[in-house]
């Protein structure tokens with residue numbers, strides 16, 4: 636039977652870094668000071684042991700060190716580049732007509748699996764509506780589900796009912812901003828070890844925004860979808876099979892339909908309290 640933690644003893648330099656870096660003490664130094672898995676139940680499969688080993692001696696869950704991206708000598712954004720991104724990123728509310736490149740989208744989605752999750756639970760699901768066509772189809776289902784609900788006992792709030800009617804009639808789309816696509820990130824709270832589903836979803840959405848923007852794709856968070864779901868709890872379950880108790884958030888995306896000439900000025904807005912040394 637394949638084991639989770641595999642050590643190539645011919646490469647191990649007995650530095651102990653993997654044991655020190657193991658967050659829950661699943662690894663220990665065994666005979667001749669080499670690391671071994673002591674408490675597999677404590678292991679959260681974070682792969683830190685694989686990542687920290689300077690000798691490339693650890694294969695974890697079948698993942699070989701030679702297949703990892705190197706952590707040094709690769710292009711990373713400088714502080715200036717990262718802060719420039721944060722200062723100039725904008726919520727896009729006017730999208731170009733064309734769809735985004737499918738290959739670029741798929742590359743972004745694959746990288747998103749690297750988003751951190753509490754206790755490394757990795758119970759996120761990425762539901763992507765990649766084209767205008769797929770988003771339009773969803774919008775029709777969205778309006779139908781809302782209207783079906785209206786026929787039921789409860790009355791819909793005006794902020795939902797009126798824009799939904801506009802959407803059906805092809806009027807202004809304040810829900811989805813006439814975007815070219817949408818990503819919904821949800822967390823399966825029934826999955827083992829999920830402790831921070833809301834945060835996990837928000838972090839993955841932020842990472843999507845960062846990656847999409849750097850690939851020339853504009854984005855806008857879609858808080859309206861959560862508001863709509865709070866009024867019609869069966870909304871995402873009926874339309875996309877995302878269960879009603881799964882925390883989620885959506886990001887609209889597409890090619891930019893407007894070009895901003897400058898950033899806004901919020902550097903002085905952060906309330907920073909630096910405590911005495």
Ligand SMILES: Cc1cc2nc3c(=O)[nH]c(=O)nc-3n(C[C@H](O)[C@H](O)[C@H](O)COP(=O)(O)O)c2cc1C
Nearest residue numbers: 724725726727728810812855856857858859860899
């Ligand atoms: C959690 C969240 C939900 C949002 N929901 C919407 C939304 O439903 N529709 C929309 O047009 N903008 C939405 N926004 C965009 C905010 O209005 C926007 O971030 C804010 O006005 C600042 O503008 P900026 O993102 O261009 O800096 C949302 C932003 C966040 C962070």
